[in-house]
Amino acid sequence: MRFGARLALAVTILVCTATACGIPHDSGSRSRTAEDCAPYARYGRHPGTQVSVYASNRDREADLFEETWADFADCTGIDVQYEGDGEFETRIQLRVEGGSAPDVAFFPQPGLLARFARAGELKPLSAEVASLAKRGWSPEWNSYATVHGTLYGTPLVANVKSFVWYSPRFFRDRGLRVPRTWSELMDVTEKVAASGVKPWCAGVESGEATGWPVTDWIEDVLLRQQGTAVYDQWVAHRIPFNDPRVIQAMDTVGSVLRTDRYANGGFGPARSMASIAYQEAGTPILSGDCAMHHQASFYAEQWPQGTGIGPDKDVFVFVLPGPDRATRPVLGGGVFAAAFADRPEVRAFQEYLASADFANARMKKGPFVSANRGVDPANADTPVDRLAIQLLQDPRTRFRFDGSDLMPASVGAGSFWKGAVDWIGGKSTQQVADSIERSWPGR
Template identity: 55%
Template sequence: MNTTTRRRGLATLASAAAMAMVLSACGADNMGGGGGGGTGGSSSAAGTDCAAYEQYGSFKGETVNLFSSIREAEADQLQDTFTDFSECTGINVVHNGSGEFEQQVVVQAEGGNAPDLAIFPQPGLLARMVKDGYVVEAPDAVEKNVDEGWSEDWKAYGTVDGKFYAAPLMASVKSFVWYSPKLFADKGYEVPTTWDELMSLTEKIAATGEKPWCAGIESGGATGWPATDWIEDMVLRQGGGDLYDKWVTHEVPFNDPQIVAAADMAGSILKNDAYVNGGIGDSRSIATTSFNDGGLPILDGKCYMHRQASFYEAQWPEGTDVSPEGQAFAFYLPGKTADEKPLLTGGEFVGAFNDKEATQAVQAYMSSGDWANTRVKIGGVTSANKAVDPANASSDVLRLAIELLQDKDAVARFDGSDLMPSEVGAGSFWTGMTQWIDGADTKTVLDQIEASWPAS
């Protein structure tokens, strides 16, 4: 689940920094102008060229509240994307991030205290908020940006019952295995290109008495989500895109034998004490290890591989050499053959709880190619927006992620738990996987998740 994140981002709880400084808007004020306010391409007092922001209008001293599950360093980076926008439009974008986003956004909406905008890591949760009458349709400017910059599949994730509500924001590749190229070279290990090669390498490392894998699924109120990603990747490798699609839409039940087999495929690693949890404990320690700490034993040579998304790059300590020959890098989690390329992806979607003009201006900016390139340049993330120049990616890993996202041969599917009804995808699936890691039987857990699927 982009992420977030957020649930897909940093797992420790922290409030995001809010932008407190609002400089004068460019040119004459166009109070209430949602788009196209004329600044004449003038510069702000700080010297920013405001021509690119004319289309969003001018709002002197207005505030737009943005809520997400993005926290700590990544929250600061998100805030930085609004610096010039705020100078030129006068809109103070105040972002708050919470590790309990999935629960709190519902509580706030039901209590009449919804934010202006929210970044949803799960289309399933977005759909729930739409059907409950809280999220409003996206304005034409946002839909135009999405039609130009994103594929129909990505637009569909922000569409509910044929109406468009939320633009994609960022994207991530989930099907990655983090490792140490330097450690691999020292030990004479090669990057596997098929699933059988991956398991042979796993067995080879374990035969030395070392632990080939490390993992962590603790993430505050979202504990369990990293294990759901494992299951989703295995369903793609077990039955391809067709099985995956039917499972996500519940045409194939959660406790179907094919899904049981996929879970056991993940369990052959995650529940095997000979394979995990290097540098931390036995297999059950995965449940209490935070997802951001899960791969760090690689740096000490206490484990060799950690399956986690492209955004995990932000978790390596400052000064870590993240490069193809360095201390940490990632390879594609292989399919059954070298030619098969099942790819699990994640992302986030910006939905609005009102149609105020300032809210729509921020929503339109966040859906633009300009915003996407600004965010990618700042670093640590990638995007499937067609306007993004891969050269703007801040690392080799993120450039690799963009290449995978743009690979037409890849069987790419969005994070399944994020597409499922939130009661399952952000509820019973998370808790069930935590119980599973803690020793519960696969079939028992999947039966429980299946029983939790809403009747309508």
């Protein structure tokens, strides 16, 4: 460390020692010591400032975020005001249009982030934050928040969506093996159905975002059937949404999700999934009323308290197989932090969120996945998180981002989600695909 940096750190520690970091504490917080505050010296002191954060994360997820940045907030003097909203995708637009944009927003859809960036609403990343982003994440991950060559957001959360949750005991008791090909998966599906148990359970209700679990299914299967090149063309609308290859993928998914013999275990007929909250959709696995549930790594947070996660526990995962054992691409998603304001305290908060320190600290508090190169998989809260991080860090993994999140928001978070619900309700594949194609902006 250079002399100037050592001197700055020493001054910060002396200030924190004299003032306990100068931040008033409520009765539920502990006083931060000089040692506590030393890791945050590089973010500077911003006493009396406030940063508002708006996101879709609520309940325990929100609590874990706030717990993770509590020391940062106290040591820098920044009052971080967090608001989680289940209707984020709709209300963030209303807030910005109404002149009440938050300082920082966590965007689950790069397509939505890009809309605000193109409109000039978002602030480009500072040089410091952009440097951290380029150091911490691959060019591919940074490209998702890049608009017209300018980086507007940093990856905050990552997930792997190509997982199938199952009960190891259920499989073991019935002599079932984890499938490694699509043919083997359908063989397991048929064997479970023949035993009198509906093999798949699903739920797609998610407030304004209802329908996204079905779109994940379609994207995952298209990626496996047609490969990354066709998938990329479809997402970018270089081939139409209703291309015959997309129709094939939808029909393949329909052979599982729209078949009463195979779905919806623990809840009722296949169509019942339209009214089942995605948070509850996998729980019939625990009672043996369902064998498998296609859902992302973040579903680890939705299991009832006390549920063991691991290869010899109550639930575990396998990667959705492809046509052969060698074809196993990974579909995933993520959340990106972007700012509507450009003030020193906002930049400091963004810099902290972009650091590997934040990602590792968050992982130690509960289920969480990051694609940051500085993340240690050993810090993962569950074996599923560890597997997800290993897949994301493996250079051999053919990763693709959630297609609906990359598409224009009016399609990906609009007509595609709605069309997926109509499709589960009985509308034909061709009708739904044609309708979504007609909705594409500029068509």
